[in-house]
Amino acid sequence: MNKPVATSTLPRLDESLLSHLPPFSKLDKRQIRTILDQATSRRYDKGVAIFDEGAPAERFYMLLDGYVRVVRVTATGEQVTALHIPAGQLLGIARAIGKEFYPATAMTATESLALSWPMTLWDSFAADYDGFATESYKTVGNRVSEMNNRIVEMATQQVEQRVANALLRLINQTGRKVADGIEIDFPITRQDLSELTATTLHTVSRLLSAWEKQGMVQSKRKRIKVCDPHALVVLSQI
Amino acid sequence: MNKPVATSTLPRLDESLLSHLPPFSKLDKRQIRTILDQATSRRYDKGVAIFDEGAPAERFYMLLDGYVRVVRVTATGEQVTALHIPAGQLLGIARAIGKEFYPATAMTATESLALSWPMTLWDSFAADYDGFATESYKTVGNRVSEMNNRIVEMATQQVEQRVANALLRLINQTGRKVADGIEIDFPITRQDLSELTATTLHTVSRLLSAWEKQGMVQSKRKRIKVCDPHALVVLSQI
DNA sequence: TGCGTTCTTTGCGGCAGCGCAAAGTTTGCT
DNA sequence: AGCAAACTTTGCGCTGCCGCAAAGAACGCA
Numbered sequence: 001m002n003k004p005v006a007t008s009t010l011p012r013l014d015e016s017l018l019s020h021l022p023p024f025s026k027l028d029k030r031q032i033r034t035i036l037d038q039a040t041s042r043r044y045d046k047g048v049a050i051f052d053e054g055a056p057a058e059r060f061y062m063l064l065d066g067y068v069r070v071v072r073v074t075a076t077g078e079q080v081t082a083l084h085i086p087a088g089q090l091l092g093i094a095r096a097i098g099k100e101f102y103p104a105t106a107m108t109a110t111e112s113l114a115l116s117w118p119m120t121l122w123d124s125f126a127a128d129y130d131g132f133a134t135e136s137y138k139t140v141g142n143r144v145s146e147m148n149n150r151i152v153e154m155a156t157q158q159v160e161q162r163v164a165n166a167l168l169r170l171i172n173q174t175g176r177k178v179a180d181g182i183e184i185d186f187p188i189t190r191q192d193l194s195e196l197t198a199t200t201l202h203t204v205s206r207l208l209s210a211w212e213k214q215g216m217v218q219s220k221r222k223r224i225k226v227c228d229p230h231a232l233v234v235l236s237q238i
Numbered sequence: 239m240n241k242p243v244a245t246s247t248l249p250r251l252d253e254s255l256l257s258h259l260p261p262f263s264k265l266d267k268r269q270i271r272t273i274l275d276q277a278t279s280r281r282y283d284k285g286v287a288i289f290d291e292g293a294p295a296e297r298f299y300m301l302l303d304g305y306v307r308v309v310r311v312t313a314t315g316e317q318v319t320a321l322h323i324p325a326g327q328l329l330g331i332a333r334a335i336g337k338e339f340y341p342a343t344a345m346t347a348t349e350s351l352a353l354s355w356p357m358t359l360w361d362s363f364a365a366d367y368d369g370f371a372t373e374s375y376k377t378v379g380n381r382v383s384e385m386n387n388r389i390v391e392m393a394t395q396q397v398e399q400r401v402a403n404a405l406l407r408l409i410n411q412t413g414r415k416v417a418d419g420i421e422i423d424f425p426i427t428r429q430d431l432s433e434l435t436a437t438t439l440h441t442v443s444r445l446l447s448a449w450e451k452q453g454m455v456q457s458k459r460k461r462i463k464v465c466d467p468h469a470l471v472v473l474s475q476i
Numbered sequence: 477t478g479c480g481t482t483c484t485t486t487g488c489g490g491c492a493g494c495g496c497a498a499a500g501t502t503t504g505c506t
Numbered sequence: 507a508g509c510a511a512a513c514t515t516t517g518c519g520c521t522g523c524c525g526c527a528a529a530g531a532a533c534g535c536a
Contacts, residue, residue, distance in 0.1 A: 072390050075475070080393045082386055097379030098372060103386060134336060140378065141335030147385045148320060148341060152310050154392045155318045155436035159493065189513065198393035203493060205515055221502055221513060237313070397523070427483065438524060443485060459483060459532055 013041060013115070017064060021088050023135040031129060039115040046187075050091070050106040050114065057094035057102050059116040063087050066112025067174060067186045071105045071195075081195045082150075083143060084109070086173050095122040096136045110186040154198055157236075162197040163207050164236035167217070171226050180227055187222035251279060251353075255302060259326050261373040269367060277353040284425075288329065288344040288352065295332035295340050297354040301325050304350025305412060305424050309343045309433075319433045321384060322347070324411050327377060333360040334374045348424040392436055395474075400435040401445050402474035405455070409464050418465055425460035 013036045018024040024032060040059075044050060050061060053072060063085060070083040082104060085091055091114065094102055117125075126133040153162055167184075176185035190201040190208070197204070208224070211217045216228045226232060251274045256262040262270060278297075282288060288299060291310060301323060308321040320342060323329055329352065332340055355363075364371035391400055405422075414423035428439040428446070435442070446462070449455045454466045464470060 072386060074390060074394050076394070078394050080390045082389055094379075096375060097382055098376030099379050099383075103379075103383055137334060138336030140382070141332075141337050141341075144335055144378070144382060144385070145337075145341055147382070147389060148310060150389055151320055151385060151392070152312060152318045154389070155433075156312050156314070156316050190515095191513080195393075200494060201514080202495085202516085205513095206493095209515070219514095428485095429483080439484080440486090440525085441523065443483095447485070457484095 013039065017115075018062070021062070022138075023062075023090060023132050024129070026131040027129055035117075035125070035129075036115075038121060039117055041113070041115050044108045044112045044114065046108055046111050048108055050108065050112075051102050053102055053105040055102050057092065057100055058119055060093050060095065060119055060122060061091040061106075061114045061116045063089055063091050064113045064115060066114075067109040068112060069107045069109045069192075071107050073105065079195050080198070081192070083146060084170065084173060084196075087112075090136055090139050092116075093122075093136055093139065095119050096133075096140055109188070109192075159197065159199045159203055160207060161236045161238060163193065163199065163204060164232045166193060166196045167224065167226060168229065168232055168236060170224075171229065175226075178225060181218065181225045182229065183223065183225040188224060189222055193224075251277065255353075256300070259300070260376075261300075261328060261370050262367070264369040265367055273355075273363070273367075274353075276359060277355055279351070279353050282346045282350045282352065284346055284349050286346055288346065288350075289340050291341065291343040292339050295330065295338055296357055298331050298333065298357055298360060299329040299344075299352045299354045301327055301329050302351045302353060304352075305347040306350060307345045307347045307430075309345050311343065317433050318436070319430070320388075321381060322408065322411060322434075325350075328374055330354075331360075331374055331377065333357050334371075334378055347426070347430075397435065397437045397441055398445060399474045399476060401431065401437070401442060402470045404431060404434045405462065405464060406467065406470055406474060408462075409467065413464075416463060419456065419463045420467065421461065421463040426462060427460055431462075 015029055015032045015036065018032050018036065019027075019029075024035065027035075039062075041064075044066070050068065051057075051059070065087050067087070068085040068091060069081050070085060072080050072082060074080065085106075091106055092102060094100070126136070153165060157165070170184045170188070171182045174185055175182040177183075190204040193204045194201045208217060208219050211232075212219060214231070216226070216231045218225045218227060253267055253270045253274065256270050256274065257265070257267075262273065265273075277300075279302075282304070288306065289295075289297070303325050305325070306323040306329060307319050308323060310318050310320060312318065323344075329344055330340060332338070364374070391403060395403070408422045408426070409420045412423055413420040428442045432439045432442045446455060446457050449470075450457060452469070454464070454469045456463045456465060
């Protein structure tokens with residue numbers, strides 16, 4: 001779990017970075033300027049931790065580019081991915097749920113770019129900026145819903161259905177239209193998918209092979225393209 | 239899913255009902271009086287829904303007595319219990335996570351008593367009463383943590399360990415010391431336990447039988463007593 | 477007290493998916 | 507180009523757990 005090397009406050013962040021994102025979309029230029037001037041911008045390599053589970057929640061983040069996996073590690077060292085977070089969302093908002101320590105590790109799934117602020121600014125943002133608190137709580141709400149869904153899924157569905165669901169969620173969140181299908185637009189391994197669906201990389205590999213034979217997906221190393229989303233939906237709803 | 243019959247505002251609610259509960263503990267007598275005067279008190283039979291998944295989130299609740307299961311029902315009618323909520327906690331606080339509809343069904347596990355307020359009061363409570371909002375968010379945070387734990391558990395542990403964990407959680411939350419062990423102080427069936435741990439009542443029954451033979455638990459109809467919690471801890475951590 | 481309902485126990489067969497193993501493929505590095 | 511590391515595929519045997527079934531035990535009600 002190697003930390004990123006350099007912290008850099010870019011000379012001048014453009015206001016358009018934030019102005020269209022929900023937690024900030026109600027603010028005027030001057031407010032956004034202020035917020036940006038307080039922010040630290042940092043680039044992260046792929047596969048590094050933005051913050052670690054259990055560490056003091058000293059900063060909160062806005063993911064500007066890339067994808068982040070929210071991961072928990074078990075006593076025996078296995079990783080379980082709780083969520084995928086796409087660009088444009090807040091991250092590490094422990095303060096919004098009254099936590100002083102990060103409850104999970106945030107790991108970049110691709111090279112990523114994020115702004116961050118000291119957690120001490122959280123309360124002033126919430127107080128000063130209209131809609132900021134509300135939108136943050138909505139973010140929490142969405143994640144709660146997603147976790148809820150995953151619990152139900154894992155409790156009631158078979159591996160094949162869970163993997164189908166995970167793929168569908170991924171192409172919904174982060175899908176990119178290509179020639180003959182929708183591709184997950186970041187590198188994702190069989191291992192990653194297995195950690196998302198509580199199975200093994202072997203089983204995922206077998207499933208993808210089978211689906212490929214049926215023309216539902218196409219995959220190569222770290223790339224998965226869904227050709228027939230509808231077939232997956234059908235599969236997932238058995 | 240039969241609804242409770244009678245709504246009754248009791249003649250005079252005692253302030254001590256709320257004064258020691260975290261979301262209200264920082265308030266003075268006059269404030270609590272005001273809050274109580276706005277509250278509706280209602281008794282619920284065992285096994286009824288306090289509110290239903292998907293319904294407009296029109297009220298929020300404080301569970302004064304009893305136990306509530308937070309349940310989601312799948313397309314095929316199976317029930318999955320996401321959480322158990324003991325007395326003394328807020329319930330149905332959809333507003334705290336920016337939701338307009340209840341994300342799950344709250345079902346009483348025992349006869350219960352709850353106060354409730356119209357959701358329109360949520361914002362004024364948050365604005366007027368010191369600590370109310372913060373404590374509510376902490377409640378959300380704790381539930382997020384618990385859900386997270388359940389996801390990890392279901393992803394990595396075997397049935398035996400999950401059931402052991404569920405029992406331990408139940409005796410921690412709602413355990414009552416008795417002669418030679420700790421008893422879960424509300425009626426819980428094998429079926430209930432299986433819905434908590436994503437398995438079948440048969441498997442739960444078999445496990446309890448086996449554990450009883452080893453002297454770790456004692457159980458009768460709807461009652462489970464843990465005699466050797468430590469042994470369960472050991473089991474759950476394999 | 478007797479009867480229906482709800483809950484629990486136990487046996488048995490089957491199979492989904494895991495664990496292990498080994499070989500094949502792609503990528504990055506020097 | 508050549509090698510190591512990372513990722514993927516596939517086969518095979520095993521087993522934990524489910525599904526089905528059926529009987530037994532406890533409770534609630536008339």
